[in-house]
Amino acid sequence: MTIGDWTERFHGTRSLPRPVRDRLLASARVARYARGQTVFSPDNRPDNLLFLVEGTLRVSQTAESGREIVLYRVEAGESCVLTTACMLAEEAYNAEGLAETALVAVALSQQTFDLLAAEEPAFRKFVFAAYSRRLLDLLHVVDEVAFGRIDVRLAARLLALAGPAVEVSATHDDLARELGTAREVVSRVLQDFQKRGLVSQARGRVRLLSRESLTRIAASD
Amino acid sequence: MTIGDWTERFHGTRSLPRPVRDRLLASARVARYARGQTVFSPDNRPDNLLFLVEGTLRVSQTAESGREIVLYRVEAGESCVLTTACMLAEEAYNAEGLAETALVAVALSQQTFDLLAAEEPAFRKFVFAAYSRRLLDLLHVVDEVAFGRIDVRLAARLLALAGPAVEVSATHDDLARELGTAREVVSRVLQDFQKRGLVSQARGRVRLLSRESLTRIAASD
DNA sequence: CCGACTTCAGTGACATTGTCACTCTGCGTT
DNA sequence: AACGCAGAGTGACAATGTCACTGAAGTCGG
Numbered sequence: 001m002t003i004g005d006w007t008e009r010f011h012g013t014r015s016l017p018r019p020v021r022d023r024l025l026a027s028a029r030v031a032r033y034a035r036g037q038t039v040f041s042p043d044n045r046p047d048n049l050l051f052l053v054e055g056t057l058r059v060s061q062t063a064e065s066g067r068e069i070v071l072y073r074v075e076a077g078e079s080c081v082l083t084t085a086c087m088l089a090e091e092a093y094n095a096e097g098l099a100e101t102a103l104v105a106v107a108l109s110q111q112t113f114d115l116l117a118a119e120e121p122a123f124r125k126f127v128f129a130a131y132s133r134r135l136l137d138l139l140h141v142v143d144e145v146a147f148g149r150i151d152v153r154l155a156a157r158l159l160a161l162a163g164p165a166v167e168v169s170a171t172h173d174d175l176a177r178e179l180g181t182a183r184e185v186v187s188r189v190l191q192d193f194q195k196r197g198l199v200s201q202a203r204g205r206v207r208l209l210s211r212e213s214l215t216r217i218a219a220s221d
Numbered sequence: 222m223t224i225g226d227w228t229e230r231f232h233g234t235r236s237l238p239r240p241v242r243d244r245l246l247a248s249a250r251v252a253r254y255a256r257g258q259t260v261f262s263p264d265n266r267p268d269n270l271l272f273l274v275e276g277t278l279r280v281s282q283t284a285e286s287g288r289e290i291v292l293y294r295v296e297a298g299e300s301c302v303l304t305t306a307c308m309l310a311e312e313a314y315n316a317e318g319l320a321e322t323a324l325v326a327v328a329l330s331q332q333t334f335d336l337l338a339a340e341e342p343a344f345r346k347f348v349f350a351a352y353s354r355r356l357l358d359l360l361h362v363v364d365e366v367a368f369g370r371i372d373v374r375l376a377a378r379l380l381a382l383a384g385p386a387v388e389v390s391a392t393h394d395d396l397a398r399e400l401g402t403a404r405e406v407v408s409r410v411l412q413d414f415q416k417r418g419l420v421s422q423a424r425g426r427v428r429l430l431s432r433e434s435l436t437r438i439a440a441s442d
Numbered sequence: 443c444c445g446a447c448t449t450c451a452g453t454g455a456c457a458t459t460g461t462c463a464c465t466c467t468g469c470g471t472t
Numbered sequence: 473a474a475c476g477c478a479g480a481g482t483g484a485c486a487a488t489g490t491c492a493c494t495g496a497a498g499t500c501g502g
Binding site for chain 4: 288370371372402403405406409424425
């Protein structure tokens with residue numbers, strides 16, 4: 001299966017002149033990952049820049065204790081800068097990238113990347129914007145974790161994970177990993193939400209009964 | 222007072238050819254900030270890239286509640302990418318940069334910055350490395366805040382703030398702002414440290430009596 | 443030097459969150 | 473049906489954050 005002209009899909013490449021794009025199409029490698037596969041981790045750092053064409057990549061951080069927190073998600077059309085960041089800073093880090101769905105990505109080699117960054121202002125801007133986005137994402141995480149209440153964060157996360165759907169398919173443990181807290185804590189808060197009629201629960205699923213109330217709780221952020 | 226050939230002081234500019242450096246020296250503006258001055262804040266974003274020639278810039282984030290946490294410090298020879306990040310991402314953020322000492326910085330305009338990024342691989346590398354460093358700094362903050370114990374963090378911070386000195390000049394409130402916690406919490410932990418003979422206290426100052434023990438505590442990270 | 447003020451630190455009661463050691467339950471497997 | 477296991481519930485306790493204070497240490501004008 002081919003993915004066609006992926007240069008069409010990125011702000012950073014869409015506006016490049018035809019010859020450059022052709023060169024890109026020729027030189028870049030298409031990488032695929034199965035759902036659930038680890039894209040990068042502390043002991044497995046890919047040495048090229050990833051552009052996500054399809055799917056969602058979940059980036060999280062894990063403590064020695066085993067507790068985990070989701071830092072952000074990379075969606076189609078975005079690039080994953082964290083691995084490059086680590087290459088450049090040459091420092092250990094404990095973030096991990098997991099394919100939340102099946103992924104199709106374009107991998108640019110270090111040289112191609114640098115060449116593009118040198119020659120194409122649009123591409124440069126795209127990459128800097130990608131870095132910026134992640135910086136701001138992390139600022140937001142710090143803010144939430146350092147100053148936010150757990151019920152507020154859970155309500156917000158449930159709404160985000162549900163999207164347009166009425167149900168979230170996640171265990172209490174999954175939700176705890178989203179927020180960087182413990183399963184018991186999620187259980188308690190969901191219990192409370194349930195008593196107040198905001199959600200109903202089944203094994204591995206949470207149904208949102210009152211989006212409105214949840215939104216209100218999430219907004220006391 | 223002049224600051225001489227500052228291009229000598231940055232990895233990103235040191236290796237540039239003479240003509241480029243001369244152009245830089247001519248076009249860049251030297252900015253000075255007094256100790257305690259706000260360099261940037263949510264409602265005052267400078268529109269250029271800052272290179273710190275002298276001094277220390279403290280970057281922190283403040284919650285609506287008023288609680289604050291120090292995200293990282295920018296030292297001489299480093300660049301402050303956060304403001305540029307926000308320009309590019311065009312999003313609100315609540316980080317603030319404060320001159321911890323008197324600062325001397327070089328401000329590059331957007332255009333000069335882009336020009337350099339286009340033409341000079343060394344400069345490009347420097348800037349990407351700067352972004353990367355901050356990303357990793359923030360990963361570390363998230364890790365600490367989400368998973369770390371307060372006594373461990375305080376011990377580490379005391380040692381870091383002291384440097385080679387035996388005393389830290391900071392109120393409990395200052396220390397709380399460093400860690401993103403409340404003054405009372407710092408008081409309690411310092412009280413405990415004091416009882417164990419690790420520190421002694423005076424108004425606005427903490428003297429480190431046993432670096433060794435503090436290091437041991439900080440290491441249970 | 444005195445008293446008024448302000449900043450800094452200490453304290454106890456209580457709320458929230460995290461940890462531990464369980465139990466119980468739903469659901470598939472054999 | 474019996475078993476095994478992941479998911480969820482629970483109570484006790486520890487750690488941290490919040491609130492409302494008190495008291496102590498510097499500062500300043502007179």
